Amino acid sequence: MEYRKTVRLKDGRACLLREARAEDAEGVIACFLKTHGETEQLSSYPDECTFTPESEGAFLAARAESVNAAEILAVVDGKIVGQAGLYPIRNLEKLRHRAGFGLSVEKAYWGLGIGRALTNAALECARRAGFRQVELEVIAGNEAATALYESVGFTEYGRNPLGMHARGAGWQTVVLMRLDLEDPA
Secondary structure (H helix, E strand, C coil): CCEEEEEEECCCCCCCEECCCHHHHHHHHHHHHHHHHHCCCCCCCCCCCCCCCCCCCCHHHHHCCCHHHHHHHEECEEEEEEEEEECCCCCCCCCCCCEEEEEEEEEHHHHCCCCHHHHHHHHHHHHHHHEEEEEEECCCCCCHHHHHHHHHCCEEEEEEEEEECCCCCCCEEEEEEECCCCCCC
């Protein structure tokens, strides 16, 4: 899905938000490995990554061509520093109104507004794709992420007390959140 917008960060720098393309594969993998190594709040560890530049390039090319899925990058000073994914829960008649969403931002760029910008970009893409609901999971206690999601309208609808088991943190409760979009009809 095509997307391109420049936003101004809290420190005054420009951040380009754009769809990922096949040629971004190595930069996307590098950002993924960095962000997943910096926090226990994400769903995997860097050593669990099985992407290759070829497989990631194919994935990103498919997302760029999709009408209902997007991989949006945050680029600052020419470097990929964050990414957000929007994807259909399932492409089945009863479920195609639901989209899943996730994001990550390199720790050095936290607090600059990149997470909010990526979230807003993904929601814009969700509306364009005709989704009725966007869903996400966040670790209980991740107050910054929860506050961001609530500020754009996400609400909690459940909790899984054994949602993740982190190497350092042990069992983590996963909070299930959803956002109802305006009826696309």
